[in-house]
Amino acid sequence: MNKRIIFAACFLSLFLASSSGAAGTKWAELVERAAERGDYGSALDYLRRLEVREPDNPSLREARIGLLKALGNQYYRKGDFRRARETYLEALDIAPENFGVLRMLGEIAYFSQRLEDAATYWNEALALQPGDRELARLLKKLNNESAVEAELDASSLANFDIRYTSRSEAYHIKEIENWLMEAYREIGYDFNYYPPTPVVVLLYTREEFARIRRTPSWVGALYDGKVRLPVSGDDLSPRDIKKILWHEYTHAVINARTGNNCPRWLHEGLAQYQEAKVDPVDLPDLGQELDRGRLIPLGELDRAFAFDQSVGRVRLAYAQAYSLVGYLINRYGFWRINAILEELGKGKGWRAVFENEFLFPVSDLEEEWQGKI
DSSP states (O other): OOHHHHHHHHHHHHHHHGGGOHHHHHHHHHHHHHHHTTOHHHHHHHHHHHHHHOTTOHHHHHHHHHHHHHHHHHHHHTTOHHHHHHHHHHHHHHOTTOHHHHHHHHHHHHHTTOHHHHHHHHHHHHHHOTTOHHHHHHHHHHHHHHHHHTTOEEEEOSSEEEEEOTTOOSOOHHHHHHHHHHHHHHHHHHHTOOOSSOEEEEEEOHHHHHHHOOOOTTOOOEESSSEEEEOOSTTOOHHHHHHHHHHHHHHHHHHHHHTSOOOHHHHHHHHHHHHTTTSOOOOOOHHHHHHTTOOOOHHHHGGGGSTTSOHHHHHHHHHHHHHHHHHHHHHHOHHHHHHHHHHHTTTOOHHHHHHHHHSSOHHHHHHHHHTTO
């Protein structure tokens, strides 16, 4: 959301509406106030009153486009792709060559596994701004994935869009469906949250996974807006597949609930907490690491999950995240985690949220946890 653009449009409409008298000025002020508090639906309703008075006013047209984009972004951050798409399409009807709207429609199509639609929207956007390197990179990534994923079969549940290789003998798709529905119920119960949009789950052979993702060898699966899991090979048991699915689905829940505004350590700690319901997590001796001064400071923990870190440092980061999250849940209750996630979903920084929730500095919380290792 770019509030400056929206407010500029609203200010301009306010200026022009003044020619319509006091009533026009009143509606323009209501548009502005609603936009400032993020109530874009009401702002659009108020704007309609002005549009009736000045149907050919180009500034009101621009204000409507800006408000529709902001409302679409709001739905998108909440994971409500259906309403986000409808809102962006309404903006596109007004301005068919709007780069930002085309870009977002492409993202929704991509994360909904409608890859052909994503390519169409992104190519149209790139034609408007040929120098956009990020969009060119996304299209290249999309083309690479499409070459593999176009061959996958589909199995749709109410809450999941599963794509898989039917020729693989490493798993039975019905088992996968059952495990995901268990995760939907049990993890949803803990978080008191169920994603409003079906989660895309892509099950690859190891060769297919290697073709589309360049990741370190220690990465066994990932969530990047979609759950991606290589399931072929003798090294994965059914229990392994189930726990990985629970781990990655937890990331999908957190991502949807917080609008992708959650620190990595909390993401990974909670994902392991849910994974442990399937199979216990094997922890190193963190007490020994503490005594030797090797623990990663909380302020540096997110960086320690990066792909360019050593295997040992990544494993320690996962262990610390799991231990800290487990301590928070046992000491303060899961309901406190949900309160934190709700505040993160409002776009707040995690340190401010934690300190407001616990009423003492994050450094004290870190010290309190270390005292219990």
